[in-house]
Amino acid sequence: MDIAENPHEVSTRKLYSFEHVALVNITLQQGESLKKHITPVDGTFFGFEGASKVEISNEIQDLKKCDLVFSPKDIIHRLFNESDSPFKFFVIKTPTASNQKTVILWESINLSFHEYL
Numbered sequence: 001m002d003i004a005e006n007p008h009e010v011s012t013r014k015l016y017s018f019e020h021v022a023l024v025n026i027t028l029q030q031g032e033s034l035k036k037h038i039t040p041v042d043g044t045f046f047g048f049e050g051a052s053k054v055e056i057s058n059e060i061q062d063l064k065k066c067d068l069v070f071s072p073k074d075i076i077h078r079l080f081n082e083s084d085s086p087f088k089f090f091v092i093k094t095p096t097a098s099n100q101k102t103v104i105l106w107e108s109i110n111l112s113f114h115e116y117l
Contacts, residue, residue, distance in 0.1 A: 010034065015090075022093040026079075028052060033080030041093045043071040045079065050087035054079045063089065 011027040028034070036055075045054060051064040056077045063069055063079065071077045081087045 017096050020095050022091075022096040024091040024093070026089055026091060028079060028081035028087045028089075030081060030084055030086070034078045036076050036078045038074055038076050039071075039093070039097070040073055041095055041097050042073050043077075044092040044094075045069045045071065046090045046092065048088055048090065050081070050085050051083050052079050052081045052087040052089070063087075 010029075010032050013025045014022065015025055016023040026034075045063055045068070047063045047065050047067045049065060051062065053060055054063045054069050054071070054077065056069075056071050057075055061069065079087075079089070
């Protein structure tokens with residue numbers, strides 16, 4: 001699966017998207033971060049490998065394997081990896097932003113949840 005271009009310049013893959021939800025896989029290498037940004041949709045972050053930190057508004061908390069963190073729409077947020085290893089996570093966006101209506105079938109990727117849990 002191709003890495004999507006993005007303003008954060010990190011590894012991002014859109015896995016699935018339709019009008020109600022989008023699922024994106026992001027990898028932050030050691031020292032990488034998402035730029036502080038605001039989204040017009042709610043987001044939920046699910047860590048499945050490594051550890052990172054998430055900043056929502058002015059609050060910072062840890063995010064690690066099997067953790068879920070909710071980020072409401074219209075609130076500034078970012079994730080950043082200060083660890084010694086890559087951090088891999090899913091972003092679940094609800095609903096999908098109006099300019100993101102791509103559909104990618106789950107079967108088209110080599111990713112299985114049970115490998116990470």
